[in-house]
Amino acid sequence: MENHTREPPINFGRSLIVPSVQQLASQPLTRIPPRYAHHPAASSHDHAHTLSVPVIDLHCLFAEAEANSSAYSSELNKLHTASKEWGFFQVINHGINESLLLDFKREILNLFNLPMEEKLKLWQEEDNHEGFGQLFVVSEEQKLDWSDMFYITTLPHDLRKPQLFQKLPPILRDKLEAYSMEIKRLAVAILGQMAKALGMDTEEMSGLFQDGVQSMRMNYYPPCPQPQMALGFSPHSDADALTILYQLNETPGLQIRKDGKWVTVQPRADALVVNIGDILEIVSNGVYKSIEHQAIVNSSNERMSVATFYSSNMGTELGPARSLVARHNVANYRRVPLETYFKGFFARKLDGKSYLDFMKLE
Numbered sequence: 472m473e474n475h476t477r478e479p480p481i482n483f484g485r486s487l488i489v490p491s492v493q494q495l496a497s498q499p500l501t502r503i504p505p506r507y508a509h510h511p512a513a514s515s516h517d518h519a520h521t522l523s524v525p526v527i528d529l530h531c532l533f534a535e536a537e538a539n540s541s542a543y544s545s546e547l548n549k550l551h552t553a554s555k556e557w558g559f560f561q562v563i564n565h566g567i568n569e570s571l572l573l574d575f576k577r578e579i580l581n582l583f584n585l586p587m588e589e590k591l592k593l594w595q596e597e598d599n600h601e602g603f604g605q606l607f608v609v610s611e612e613q614k615l616d617w618s619d620m621f622y623i624t625t626l627p628h629d630l631r632k633p634q635l636f637q638k639l640p641p642i643l644r645d646k647l648e649a650y651s652m653e654i655k656r657l658a659v660a661i662l663g664q665m666a667k668a669l670g671m672d673t674e675e676m677s678g679l680f681q682d683g684v685q686s687m688r689m690n691y692y693p694p695c696p697q698p699q700m701a702l703g704f705s706p707h708s709d710a711d712a713l714t715i716l717y718q719l720n721e722t723p724g725l726q727i728r729k730d731g732k733w734v735t736v737q738p739r740a741d742a743l744v745v746n747i748g749d750i751l752e753i754v755s756n757g758v759y760k761s762i763e764h765q766a767i768v769n770s771s772n773e774r775m776s777v778a779t780f781y782s783s784n785m786g787t788e789l790g791p792a793r794s795l796v797a798r799h800n801v802a803n804y805r806r807v808p809l810e811t812y813f814k815g816f817f818a819r820k821l822d823g824k825s826y827l828d829f830m831k832l833e
């Protein structure tokens with residue numbers, strides 16, 4: 472007889488439960504509690520640079536790919552340079568329907584505006600970090616970020632936590648489902664172009680990412696009475712392959728570390744922000760770089776964003792692409808099962824790019 476018992480979904484990690492910053496910030500505060508006060512000298516407000524991150528026109532890239540025109544080669548080259556030198560870029564003409572983006576945005580606003588008793592039903596549990604809360608909190612002494620987030624694994628379906636999905640407001644669930652599929656399509660298409668730019672076997676790239684792990688992190692940064700002392704999101708690089716960030720309003724806050732300086736990414740209503748994560752740095756054998764980024768806060772405006780993380784298929788080994796190792800005659804990173812890699816990432820406090828050092832070979 473067949474055994475119909477379902478395996479429980481993999482548990483990638485947990486995070487200590489912390490209070491809601493949105494609720495804290497709704498009180499008349501003039502100072503922030505000490506646990507949110509980071510190093511005052513680390514102010515990135517005053518010295519942020521105004522360089523613009525590269526903008527890639529995806530229509531040009533996708534529509535001209537077959538024709539291999541000079542417009543295509545020049546856009547592919549722009550993508551390659553942005554991925555090598557910036558690790559971050561904005562994409563325009565991405566093909567995601569504007570009404571879906573607006574509907575999804577409205578539902579995320581509604582999610583963060585639910586009454587606290589409803590939010591508590593969606594709060595993280597002690598043994599798993601999905602739901603409302605903060606990630607990477609491993610000690611009671613650790614400084615906290617001035618933000619709340621809602622984290623959820625969306626793909627593949629068998630990694631989802633059905634109890635969490637069922638508790639989501641139905642319209643949000645529908646919009647999240649549609650957005651998740653669109654973002655997966657976009658991520659796979661961008662990775663396909665990157666394979667070409669890297670000189671990597673395109674089938675190897677599509678094989679690694681056809682059924683990838685996708686999760687989303689919705690971020691809410693309330694206004695902060697001491698913005699120079701606080702951080703919305705501590706500096707980190709992403710563990711995934713490709714992150715696609717939708718900045719839900721026009722309040723700037725995202726900063727990336729470029730040549731040792733913090734550069735603010737100005738939100739553009741017509742663009743999504745894409746960044747290289749540690750997995751793609753490894754798969755590209757170090758040609759593309761994951762870049763440290765952070766979010767700062769301000770005293771007058773709330774800010775919201777949703778980051779969608781896309782990684783390789785479960786059950787695969789993470790390591791440099793074999794077609795690139797053959798081309799470069801060297802493997803610059805070790806190989807580990809993807810699951811081991813993720814569990815190690817979520818078990819730590821976020822600390823810049825330090826987790827990647829463990830994967831590097833001398």
Ligand SMILES: O=C(O)CCC(=O)C(=O)O
Pocket residue numbers: 688690704709716724725764765766775776777778
């Ligand atoms: O809100 C932002 O701009 C940054 C978000 C981010 O880095 C993340 O969710 O990983």
